[in-house]
Amino acid sequence: MIINGVEIRDSFAEAFPMVGTRLIITADTPEWAMIAARTTTGFATSVIGCGCEAGVEREIPAGQTPDGRPGVSILIFAMDFGSLKKVVPLRLGQCILTCPTTACYAGMEEGKRVPLARTIRYFADGHQISKKIGSKRFWRLPVMEGEFVCDDDTGSVEGVGGGNFLILARTREAALRAAEVAVKAMGTVEGNILPFPGGVVRSGSKVGSKYKGLFASTNHAYCPTLYGTVESALTPEVGSVMEIVIDGVSFDSVAESTRVGIKAVCELGAESGIVAIDAGNYGGNLGPFHFKLREIMAEDAKLAEVRP
Amino acid sequence: MTITLKPVAPFTARVDLSGITPALLSALSRRDAEYVQVPHGGRRVGLGDLFFIENAGGDGPLVIEIGDDRLDGVGAGLGAGEIIVDGPVGAFAGMGMSGGVIRIAGNAGDYLGAEMSGGRIELARDAGARAGAAGSGSRRGMSGGVIRIHGSAGPRLAERQRGGLVVVAGDAGEGLATDMIAGTAAVEGSVGPLAGRGMKRGTLLVRNAPELPAGFVDTGRHDLIALRLMARRVKDLAHLLKDATAARRIVGDTLMGGQGEVLVLG
Incomplete structure (x- = not known):
């Protein structure tokens, strides 16, 4: 399959079940809401080393948030519910509670409950105030700046982690530019995050290593400087590969995000230095979710053909 | 259908309707509903002695008309x-x-x-x-x-x-x-x-x-x-x-x- 001169390889991304939740962070200004969101989702690129994967889902305009102030929604994913229940209150307490003017609300109603203020209310040392009206409880914690308002808990969802695609380009500059364009386009699809720095991974990994005790190591088959010395997945003209990893609330949302991202890269076309799109997998035996690139891009490929 | 209670006549004593709920009346026929005992002043009387009951057994709201x-x-x-x-x-x-x-x-x-x-x-x-x-x-x-x-x-x-x-x-x-x-x-x-x-x-x-x-x-x-x-x-x-x-x-x-x-x- 070739779209606008870019080869879509007959490959698939292999993804895993993850448990995730959504938080809505509001603040007096969009800037402070984003600072809290970025801090909370910092050091959360991969569960391998961070315990969770997290990222900014989208900005929410003032008027559409629970308290009417500008907000940001973030998603946090962990490998199981027990881990999620640990990491969410930790990040809430260290990164949102501490951030000026913020408040934090549940971004999901369904699923098992993940504690928010139910855990961190004790910071208020007995001065915490609970309000339960209807079925929803929130807490007010007196802090030096004023009051921190936070929902008691939030819902959770069984999502998908590790959806991905690889951009194979002639130069580092071309690969990065394509990745940036893809990340921007994928930001419009709700229910997903791209947990790596700026949404892009330059050091995709394979499972295992020659060194004992190392779970993951560099994906040598896609390292251009090793081309010819190892069994490579690259062709001679590929000078750089960037990966985009996607975690989402459902298979469909990750598939749609993948499609939008690849489409954006293909629109740049071969003339901007893009050679091919590939995906990372482990042979199909480890993860239950398979995102087959050619199936996902079938409709777009047809449209690209009829376009003059 | 709406279940209706309409007073037969102005009450001569206080009436206690505690427990008279839509769920209770929806489970009863009109005849049975009329025999549900309610305190009325110092004694108990049948609900039917105080109210005309319409649509007992219905599943709608309970309306007390007056x-x-x-x-x-x-x-x-x-x-x-x-x-x-x-x-x-x-x-x-x-x-x-x-x-x-x-x-x-x-x-x-x-x-x-x-x-x-x-x-x-x-x-x-x-x-x-x-x-x-x-x-x-x-x-x-x-x-x-x-x-x-x-x-x-x-x-x-x-x-x-x-x-x-x-x-x-x-x-x-x-x-x-x-x-x-x-x-x-x-x-x-x-x-x-x-x-x-x-x-x-x-x-x-x-x-x-x-x-x-x-x-x-x-x-x-x-x-x-x-x-x-x-x-x-x-x-x-x-x-x-x-x-x-x-x-x-x-x-x-x-x-x-x-x-x-x-x-x-x-």
Whole structure:
């Protein structure tokens, strides 16, 4: 399959079940809401080393948030519910509670409950105030700046982690530019995050290593400087590969995000230095979710053909 | 289909309708419903002796066509469904209810929604004493649900309230939220004397600072995000809290070790 001169390889991304939740962070200004969101989702690129994967889902305009102030929604994913229940209150307490003017609300109603203020209310040392009206409880914690308002808990969802695609380009500059364009386009699809720095991974990994005790190591088959010395997945003209990893609330949302991202890269076309799109997998035996690139891009490929 | 109770004649004594719920009447035939015994003055009579019953066995709301201030215990113990009263009710309406809705087109007597734990009461006019409070001899008042009073409330509104929400569009009488344990009471009009004495926790939302006991401490005026949240999340408070971002926070009753608060919006 070739779209606008870019080869879509007959490959698939292999993804895993993850448990995730959504938080809505509001603040007096969009800037402070984003600072809290970025801090909370910092050091959360991969569960391998961070315990969770997290990222900014989208900005929410003032008027559409629970308290009417500008907000940001973030998603946090962990490998199981027990881990999620640990990491969410930790990040809430260290990164949102501490951030000026913020408040934090549940971004999901369904699923098992993940504690928010139910855990961190004790910071208020007995001065915490609970309000339960209807079925929803929130807490007010007196802090030096004023009051921190936070929902008691939030819902959770069984999502998908590790959806991905690889951009194979002639130069580092071309690969990065394509990745940036893809990340921007994928930001419009709700229910997903791209947990790596700026949404892009330059050091995709394979499972295992020659060194004992190392779970993951560099994906040598896609390292251009090793081309010819190892069994490579690259062709001679590929000078750089960037990966985009996607975690989402459902298979469909990750598939749609993948499609939008690849489409954006293909629109740049071969003339901007893009050679091919590939995906990372482990042979199909480890993860239950398979995102087959050619199936996902079938409709777009047809449209690209009829376009003059 | 709507189940209807229409008084046969003006009541000659007080009637206790506690436990007469849509669920009860929907499970009975008209004949059986007529034999349900209700206290009437000093004795018990069949429901059919007091009311014409239409559509018993129906699954709709229960409508009491002509209300009367001698009808006590309307909707007391209600767990689900809807009761509509076209007129006033007596005391103990919605007492101990845990769910469902009661709509009353007239006034209500004392102990409206006392000790309720869930559901909703909509009162079109005035409530008597101790709405949302603890019943006589009880230690705890309403613990959940919403009482919406579109008129004014009598003395001791929300006494010993420990949860839920009471909203009064008019005024509240003396002793508002006496010994309040938790929960929220909002009064849009004026508040009578002796409000908040013995408050442990809980919130009083008012427009103007009421006369408070000596144990209340003014912490000053603060920008409170919680007001913006409640204005959006709690429809019953939207009118009172509209555009409110700050309030004077008066904490008490500190002489009783309480941490309740009176939030003065104006």
